[in-house]
Amino acid sequence: MFGGGGFDPQKMQQMMDQFGIDIDELDAEEVIIRTADEELVFTDAEVQRMDAQGQETYQVIGTPETREAGEASAVESGDGDSGGNGGIPDADVEIVANRAGVSEDDAREALEEEDGNLAAAVERLE
Template identity: 65%
Template sequence: MFGGGGMNPRKMQQMMKQMGIDVTDIDAEEVIIRTEDEELVFSDAQVTRMDAQGTQTYQVVGEPETRERGASEESASEDTDADTDTDADANASAGIPDSDVEIVAQRAGVSADEAREALADEDGDLAAAIARFE
């Protein structure tokens, strides 16, 4: 990005700090990217967050496992009975990862319950859930 191929990593961090860029490594257990058709699941991925001028950018490094969209949600709800609307709502929110709830709550400035409800209404779409509060 900055062309610092042979640059000392410590010097690079100093320069980035001077430019107002903060880089943080995140100890992630799993990263899931959901597309319309599939899910890309990164286990043991290296995740880095870069904060620059009020914008957070995430970099994920690793080899993803590809699986059909909804495969994990179906297995989670097979053991439950969804005969009523309240049971269906509970099953939808049970499949939402706590990390997604935390992201929406933090970015939108709302409670975890409100974030979880927005994620459930938006079928787990982080951007759409955050946009509901903006």
């Protein structure tokens, strides 16, 4: 369909326009995919939204951190175990510490200063 001569972005754009396909980059701070067993948390993901004749499709590119299902939703509702330190879940502290390459104490402090926002805490520490 595209031939063996390589990728031609202009031709690709013309084909997408012809078929009514529109792609937008989203400035996502965090993407969470919840399954019955786990949550995949993308804090530094590239997200694209493709609209093809009214049908929207999202593409998430990145490496997720994994946590057990229910950790974030329990904390959001105020019913969950926050790890005992300032309402910040231990799983979130671990994610920020690993992503930013800092100690868990520094990660917890950044999360508290950013009201639990993982992306903002990582950005603060980098």
